[in-house]
Amino acid sequence: MNNKIWIDLDNSPHVPFFKPIMEELSKKGFQVVLTARDCSQTCALADRNEFRYERIGRHFGKNKLAKVFGLLVRALQLVPFALKEKPALAVSHGSRAQVATSTLLGIPSVMIFDYEFVQLVKPTWVILPEIVPAEAIEFDKRRIFKYPGIKEDVYVPIFSPDPVIFRELRIDPKDLIITIRPPATEAHYFNPASEVLFNAVIDHFGRMDGVRMILLPRNRNQEVSIRAKWPEFSSKGRIIIPDHVVDGLNLIWHSDFVISGGGTMNREAAALGVPVYSIFRGTIGAVDKYLAGNGKLILLESPEDIEEKVSLVKRVPSTEAGIRSNRTLDSIVETITSIIIGERKKG
Numbered sequence: 001m002n003n004k005i006w007i008d009l010d011n012s013p014h015v016p017f018f019k020p021i022m023e024e025l026s027k028k029g030f031q032v033v034l035t036a037r038d039c040s041q042t043c044a045l046a047d048r049n050e051f052r053y054e055r056i057g058r059h060f061g062k063n064k065l066a067k068v069f070g071l072l073v074r075a076l077q078l079v080p081f082a083l084k085e086k087p088a089l090a091v092s093h094g095s096r097a098q099v100a101t102s103t104l105l106g107i108p109s110v111m112i113f114d115y116e117f118v119q120l121v122k123p124t125w126v127i128l129p130e131i132v133p134a135e136a137i138e139f140d141k142r143r144i145f146k147y148p149g150i151k152e153d154v155y156v157p158i159f160s161p162d163p164v165i166f167r168e169l170r171i172d173p174k175d176l177i178i179t180i181r182p183p184a185t186e187a188h189y190f191n192p193a194s195e196v197l198f199n200a201v202i203d204h205f206g207r208m209d210g211v212r213m214i215l216l217p218r219n220r221n222q223e224v225s226i227r228a229k230w231p232e233f234s235s236k237g238r239i240i241i242p243d244h245v246v247d248g249l250n251l252i253w254h255s256d257f258v259i260s261g262g263g264t265m266n267r268e269a270a271a272l273g274v275p276v277y278s279i280f281r282g283t284i285g286a287v288d289k290y291l292a293g294n295g296k297l298i299l300l301e302s303p304e305d306i307e308e309k310v311s312l313v314k315r316v317p318s319t320e321a322g323i324r325s326n327r328t329l330d331s332i333v334e335t336i337t338s339i340i341i342g343e344r345k346k347g
Contacts, residue, residue: 003029005340006087006107008078009036009053010095013264015045016155016249017093024333030340033085035078037097040218044245054081057097059219071121075100082107089340093151096121108343110336114151115263115285127335132286145335150287152264153328156271159249161317166254169240175212176256176312178205179269182215182222183261183279193281194261200303201259201279202226206233214251215241216265256315259300263288270296277310 005025007018022032034053036046046053056077060070074097082090082105090102090109099121102109111123116136120126126139130146137144166173180201183194205211213233217223223241233239252258252268257275260266263285269276270291277298278288284299291297298309 002086002088002344003340004031004033004085004087004089005336006033006035006082006085006090006098008090008092008095008098009034009042009046009051010039010092010097011037012040012042012045014093015042015049015051017151019049020155020158020329021333021336024329025336028333028337030337033087035081035098037074037095041245048245056081071097071100075104079105088343089336091336094118099123108339110339112151112332114287117283117285125339127332129287131290136286145339147328147331147335149328150267150271150291151328152267152271154332155329156249156268157326157329159253159272161253162247162250163254165246165250168246169214169242169251171212171214171240173254175210176208176314177212177214177254179214179216179251179255179258179260179265181258181260181262181265182217182226184218185222191281194279197279197281197300197303197306198261199229200306202230202233202239204303204306206230206238208238211238213239214255215239216246216248216251217241218262253317256313257310259310266297267291275311275315 007022009015009018025032034051035056036042036053037057038055039059043055057074060066078097078101082101087107090098090107092098092111094111094113099109099111109123110125110127112127114129114132116132120137125143125145127145127147129150130148134141134144171177182198185195205213215226217226227234230239248265249268249272252274253272255274257277258265258269259277259279261279263280266276266278267287277300279300288297292299300306300309
């Protein structure tokens with residue numbers, strides 16, 4: 001009886017997301033095998049969490065043709081791993097390469113995603129947040145599963161704050177601490193307006209005394225560009241770029257607010273109850289609309305919004321982080337379990 005599930009970590013947010021899912025699947029008797037793409041901090045985070053995985057493929061940059069070529073190359077690179085492991089089911093959060101490999105080899109695949117405007121490669125099943133309407137994607141409605149809450153609710157409930165982050169980054173808790181994630185300039189959904197807002201954010205807060213901007217670049221090129229553009233802010237310690245992978249949730253929790261050009265960090269902050277401002281200027285998905293409508297996320301749409309909408313106040317964290325509920329995790333694990341059991345019966 002094949003109980004093997006193949007999970008592909010395609011980007012850095014997938015490491016914390018799949019960690020509790022893997023643990024629950026293992027408890028249920030499934031064997032989980034892992035691959036990881038060398039993209040952003042994916043492999044570094046996997047190493048930090050002591051995952052056993054096979055590093056396969058890399059990011060091919062922002063050129064659309066290069067992206068298509070990179071997808072095909074990585075899909076082929078994944079073939080030997082899939083043939084060796086012979087998984088009963090392939091699972092990812094948006095890994096198009098894994099879906100392509102699985103389709104080629106006849107492996108049933110599950111793609112979890114929470115942004116309905118993603119460029120979808122057709123898996124066997126998809127799993128979406130309940131907030132995202134099924135009509136928003138072109139897919140067989142009989143093969144769509146839903147889960148309550150948002151993706152970040154899978155792992156935020158198990159988070160425990162640790163003030164070691166202040167010593168780790170050599171920052172004073174009395175300063176105004178802003179965690180900032182630049183836009184994903186190499187992503188297919190990138191809108192240059194996001195970069196305009198990012199530049200305005202750095203210029204605005206970089207001139208303020210007592211402000212520490214903890215920047216989390218997406219790659220080495222972005223880090224070099226930031227340091228070259230704002231050398232004075234870096235030398236004065238107003239821009240701090242960690243020289244190692246840090247616990248993102250812990251950094252968010254100890255920040256006064258977050259400004260991000262990407263979805264995951266925005267939603268992590270919202271799930272933790274930390275004030276968060278989005279500079280993402282692509283098409284806004286249902287999850288972000290839901291969070292914005294409930295006052296958990298503020299959308300910045302122009303440089304003027306930075307001064308008018310951002311509240312410069314020290315945050316007093318509550319005694320508990322997150323919502324201590326595992327219903328989102330339980331729902332996703334139960335869905336994956338039911339799919340693999342259904343596949344087993346068909347076989």
